[in-house]
Amino acid sequence: MSFVPGLGIARGMALTLRRFFEPKATIRYPEQPADVGVRFRGRLQLLYDEWGTLKCETCFQCAQACPIECIDMGGLDTKGRYHVHWGPPETYGERREESALRRSGRTVPDRAYEHFEPIDVTAVDEILERHDHDPKQMLRILEDVQAAYGYVPVAALKRISFATGAWYAMLYGTASYYRHLRLDPPARAETRRAFDEHRPSEGAYLSGLGAALGGGDGARPAGSAPSADARPS
Amino acid sequence: MPDLLATPNDWPRILLARAGKPGASIAGPARPPYDPGDLEAATAAGAWAGFRRVVRDLGPTGTIATIAASGLRGRGGGGFPTGEKWRTAAQQPVDRRFVVANGYEADPAAAADRTLMTIDPHAVVEGLAIAAFAVGASEAVIAVRIEATEVIAALEAAVLAAERGGLLGVDVLGSGHDVIVTIRPVGGAYMLGEETVLLKALEGKRGQPEQRPPYPAVRGLFGAPTVVNNVQTLAAVPWIVVNGAPAFAAIGSKASPGTVLVHVRGPRGEGIAEIPLGTPLRAVAALAGGVGDGRSRKALLVGGPSGGLLPDSVADTAYEFEALEAVGGHLGSRSIVEVDDRACIVDLGRLLTRFCADEACGKSIPCRIGTRRIAEIAERAVAGTPRANDDGLLADLAHDVVESGLCDHERLATLPMTTGMRYFREELDAHLLRGTCPAGVCHPIALPTPPPAH
Numbered sequence: 050m051s052f053v054p055g056l057g058i059a060r061g062m063a064l065t066l067r068r069f070f071e072p073k074a075t076i077r078y079p080e081q082p083a084d085v086g087v088r089f090r091g092r093l094q095l096l097y098d099e100w101g102t103l104k105c106e107t108c109f110q111c112a113q114a115c116p117i118e119c120i121d122m123g124g125l126d127t128k129g130r131y132h133v134h135w136g137p138p139e140t141y142g143e144r145r146e147e148s149a150l151r152r153s154g155r156t157v158p159d160r161a162y163e164h165f166e167p168i169d170v171t172a173v174d175e176i177l178e179r180h181d182h183d184p185k186q187m188l189r190i191l192e193d194v195q196a197a198y199g200y201v202p203v204a205a206l207k208r209i210s211f212a213t214g215a216w217y218a219m220l221y222g223t224a225s226y227y228r229h230l231r232l233d234p235p236a237r238a239e240t241r242r243a244f245d246e247h248r249p250s251e252g253a254y255l256s257g258l259g260a261a262l263g264g265g266d267g268a269r270p271a272g273s274a275p276s277a278d279a280r281p282s
Numbered sequence: 283m284p285d286l287l288a289t290p291n292d293w294p295r296i297l298l299a300r301a302g303k304p305g306a307s308i309a310g311p312a313r314p315p316y317d318p319g320d321l322e323a324a325t326a327a328g329a330w331a332g333f334r335r336v337v338r339d340l341g342p343t344g345t346i347a348t349i350a351a352s353g354l355r356g357r358g359g360g361g362f363p364t365g366e367k368w369r370t371a372a373q374q375p376v377d378r379r380f381v382v383a384n385g386y387e388a389d390p391a392a393a394a395d396r397t398l399m400t401i402d403p404h405a406v407v408e409g410l411a412i413a414a415f416a417v418g419a420s421e422a423v424i425a426v427r428i429e430a431t432e433v434i435a436a437l438e439a440a441v442l443a444a445e446r447g448g449l450l451g452v453d454v455l456g457s458g459h460d461v462i463v464t465i466r467p468v469g470g471a472y473m474l475g476e477e478t479v480l481l482k483a484l485e486g487k488r489g490q491p492e493q494r495p496p497y498p499a500v501r502g503l504f505g506a507p508t509v510v511n512n513v514q515t516l517a518a519v520p521w522i523v524v525n526g527a528p529a530f531a532a533i534g535s536k537a538s539p540g541t542v543l544v545h546v547r548g549p550r551g552e553g554i555a556e557i558p559l560g561t562p563l564r565a566v567a568a569l570a571g572g573v574g575d576g577r578s579r580k581a582l583l584v585g586g587p588s589g590g591l592l593p594d595s596v597a598d599t600a601y602e603f604e605a606l607e608a609v610g611g612h613l614g615s616r617s618i619v620e621v622d623d624r625a626c627i628v629d630l631g632r633l634l635t636r637f638c639a640d641e642a643c644g645k646s647i648p649c650r651i652g653t654r655r656i657a658e659i660a661e662r663a664v665a666g667t668p669r670a671n672d673d674g675l676l677a678d679l680a681h682d683v684v685e686s687g688l689c690d691h692e693r694l695a696t697l698p699m700t701t702g703m704r705y706f707r708e709e710l711d712a713h714l715l716r717g718t719c720p721a722g723v724c725h726p727i728a729l730p731t732p733p734p735a736h
């Protein structure tokens with residue numbers, strides 16, 4: 050190709066000019082929403098912070114919002130009480146067990162990947178009947194289930210989700226949010242309680258306030274940690 | 283339940299009007315002056331006169347106009363004009379509306395609302411019925427703490443008695459309006475006190491707030507316009523209807539008329555008192571007996587766990603919405619805690635911030651992460667292991683959380699530490715810059731580790 054001085058620049062400018070008169074693709078988001086398919090939900094990506102830990106705090110928001118419940122999650126919930134196991138968790142857990150763990154001859158130590166324990170669901174069905182299978186009565190349904198079984202079994206959540214049409218992730222979110230609902234049988238709840246007591250809560254707040262008010266002679270006993278609730282982050 | 287405190291006898295009584303004779307002291311244990319299940323006794327004490335007047339004479343628009351004219355503002359903390367809230371809900375072009383009495387009382391260290399519901403449950407139920415009638419809601423809910431069994435029993439007795447007397451239920455007093463009141467015990471989280479969270483709980487969902495606007499008065503419970511009012515707000519309503527809006531507007535301060543029940547705590551005692559809004563903080567704190575001999579007041583915690591820590595220099599501030607906000611406090615749970623010079627402000631800030639962080643619902647990032655990072659800064663300061671940039675980080679973070687918070691909880695949760703920065707700079711600097719605690723409360727003060735001996 051013969052050398053024509055300025056040809057490269059001319060070509061470049063030609064492209065620039067052509068683009069200049071083409072319709073613009075940039076939009077003023079969020080004032081002007083992007084025109085994407087109705088089912089488009091963006092790309093899911095979990096980010097890491099500067100210390101290399103996952104930024105996800107297991108807050109349930111995405112799983113509860115996901116319309117097709119495709120988000121599977123494991124870890125402690127935001128209140129630090131229960132191992133989160135939902136999304137299509139059991140399917141996942143089982144598959145993992147079969148495909149990877151069992152074939153490699155290893156056991157599955159994490160309870161989150163175990164299949165939930167079956168229960169006799171007649172009591173759940175009666176409770177649902179009494180509340181008209183109405184998802185709006187969910188808190189009462191869950192309280193009644195706890196009264197009947199002593200705790201809210203995961204199997205009951207599955208049943209309620211199936212019978213009322215309420216999303217399992219929403220149900221799990223509700224059941225694990227309220228302090229008076231337990232997802233563990235009472236025996237295991239003992240250990241849970243020890244765990245709960247370690248957490249700062251109303252009790253820790255009240256005793257701390259009492260100490261600040263002087264609580265008797267005032268000064269905090271020497272040697273008491275800043276407080277038991279100052280956890281390492 | 284804490285005792286009622288002695289207040290000057292010439293202070294007006296609205297919420298506790300039935301607790302004793304005017305001009306006489308009502309100090310002592312909080313006891314109902316009548317049997318809540320006995321409608322005759324309650325009526326003799328003055329209950330339900332306001333509701334009859336509303337149904338017979340005033341009508342819905344007249345009632346809303348009266349409440350608006352009285353200047354009544356929400357006692358739940360925000361101070362939103364009640365008349366305006368009712369009018370908004372009443373104007374929505376729908377058939378189904380709700381009224382919710384917020385008796386949850388989220389602050390574990392406050393018991394003013396519970397005391398009110400124990401002493402005068404009929405005033406709360408009557409106020410709720412008036413609100414329901416005025417906005418055209420046929421369903422009304424009283425949300426109470428599941429642990430407050432005494433309160434639930436008193437309210438249930440009051441509602442049942444009123445239903446039997448034809449004051450609640452279908453076609454009340456022959457007006458053609460229905461007012462069905464249900465009592466819903468809820469529990470399990472601090473956040474349930476926030477109105478949108480409370481509505482979520484009543485819907486059977488996880489308790490996380492919604493973006494406002496739309497306010498519940500436009501779209502609330504099950505998507506219907508919902509008036510959420512604190513029980514103290516509602517209990518003042520019958521008094522206003524009976525005594526007239528001008529009488530109410532004459533009490534308290536000009537911008538915030540009326541009285542409010544507060545829970546006052548100090549090193550020498552605690553209790554509940556009814557105070558006119560606009561009373562100086564100093565006078566309110568003095569009701570609990572002040573600080574001990576030879577001690578001085580260090581700070582007043584005004585507003586509950588997310589309250590401001592205010593020094594003695596602003597103790598003359600009037601106890602009312604705007605004045606408190608200007609100095610960094612807020613009405614909040616209507617609790618006032620006085621601490622003396624033995625307390626460490628940073629340690630107190632840590633306690634409050636940690637509680638707020640732990641109760642944060644997790645829905646938005648300022649709530650889920652911001653509050654925790656603030657609590658961690660406070661914890662590092664108290665443990666004597668501050669990081670070099672903690673001071674700047676705290677100021678930045680608090681600003682960002684306030685700017686980007688989804689609900690008021692995380693915004694207010696910054697107050698203990700921001701008021702600490704504002705008024706107790708020296709004490710905070712001692713912790714953050716020098717690793718010492720002037721009050722001698724926090725420890726251990728980190729010393730450089732000595733080199734290992736050979």
Ligand SMILES: Cc1cc2nc3c(=O)[nH]c(=O)nc-3n(C[C@H](O)[C@H](O)[C@H](O)COP(=O)(O)O)c2cc1C
Pocket residue numbers: 355356357358359360361362364384385386387388389472473474475476477478510511512513515516689690691
């Ligand atoms: C974190 C948080 C906790 C709250 N707790 C209570 C409460 O315990 N009781 C209450 O009446 N209002 C509480 N509120 C205020 C309510 O959101 C709401 O403003 C109030 O119930 C409205 O009633 P009012 O207009 O009579 O004030 C809380 C708000 C927040 C942000």
Ligand code: SF4
Pocket residue numbers: 095104105106107108109110111112
């Ligand atoms: S659980 Fe919460 S923090 Fe984790 S990815 Fe989902 S929305 Fe984000």
Ligand code: FES
Pocket residue numbers: 473491641642643644645646649650688689690691692
């Ligand atoms: S507490 Fe979570 S958004 Fe406010």
